[in-house]
Amino acid sequence: DPEIFAKKARKLLAEDKVEVIFGCWSSNSRKAVKAVVEELNGLLFYPLQYEGFESSPNIYYIGAEPSQQIIPAVDYLLGQGYEKILLLGSDYVFPHTANTIIKAQMTALSKTVAGEVYLPLGVTDFSQIIAQLKVAEPDAIFNTLNGDSNVAFYQQFAEAGFTAAELPIMNVSVAEAEIQAIGITNTVGHLTSWNYYQTLQTTTY
Numbered sequence: 001d002p003e004i005f006a007k008k009a010r011k012l013l014a015e016d017k018v019e020v021i022f023g024c025w026s027s028n029s030r031k032a033v034k035a036v037v038e039e040l041n042g043l044l045f046y047p048l049q050y051e052g053f054e055s056s057p058n059i060y061y062i063g064a065e066p067s068q069q070i071i072p073a074v075d076y077l078l079g080q081g082y083e084k085i086l087l088l089g090s091d092y093v094f095p096h097t098a099n100t101i102i103k104a105q106m107t108a109l110s111k112t113v114a115g116e117v118y119l120p121l122g123v124t125d126f127s128q129i130i131a132q133l134k135v136a137e138p139d140a141i142f143n144t145l146n147g148d149s150n151v152a153f154y155q156q157f158a159e160a161g162f163t164a165a166e167l168p169i170m171n172v173s174v175a176e177a178e179i180q181a182i183g184i185t186n187t188v189g190h191l192t193s194w195n196y197y198q199t200l201q202t203t204t205y
Contacts, residue, residue, distance in 0.1 A: 002032035009033045013042040020045065026146065027051060027093035034059060049172065049195075051097035064195050066101050073170050073193035074105050074142070082140035082168070084114040088129065088153075089144035091118040098144050098172070114138040119145070124152040130160045133167070143171040150174050154182040154190075164189025 005024060012018040013036065021037070022045045024030040030046050037044045037058040049063040077085060087102060089095025095118060103113055115136055117129060133141075145153055150173065157169070170191040176199055179187050 002028045005029040006032040009036045013040040051094045069193045084139045086114045086138035087116040090121045090146040095144035126156045141169045151181045154186045158186045
């Protein structure tokens with residue numbers, strides 16, 4: 001609830017005399033807190049990826065922005081021959097803006113998306129989407145679902161008989177905690193565009 005984020009940020013800054021806040025979880029919550037930190041001259045470190053098109057002298061945006069995450073992910077899909085891409089996301093700021101960027105990117109490359117679907121935050125019933133996939137037959141899904149919806153979607157996707165080999169999911173909001181909740185067998189072969197996974201042993205930085 002963005003209003004709660006704004007209320008708690010105001011309490012921290014005005015009553016508790018906090019000077020710096022590390023927090024927020026979604027673009028909606030960040031936008032609500034933005035007005036508060038600007039009014040009270042606080043400082044917010046926002047740790048998640050964000051969709052761009054916003055700047056504030058009171059916010060450090062320290063997660064990936066579109067040119068570091070979304071655009072390279074689309075380039076990868078197209079480079080692998082996946083051109084019939086379905087956009088699936090939660091119905092709030094980040095997915096809508098991310099998909100606007102994706103559509104512009106694909107238009108510039110003379111490509112078109114296979115469809116664009118938004119579902120309420122927290123939804124766990126994907127039976128209708130699964131049915132649509134069987135009819136639309138995209139060759140890849142670009143996933144901007146948020147939170148627990150990912151767990152339900154990946155599990156129901158696998159239960160319906162879909163595999164990454166025939167229909168890969170590219171996601172930008174699934175990290176290690178979500179993968180554990182979804183289940184390894186339900187994520188094998190699918191794709192992610194993410195800053196880093198701390199459990200991966202690599203010398204590449």
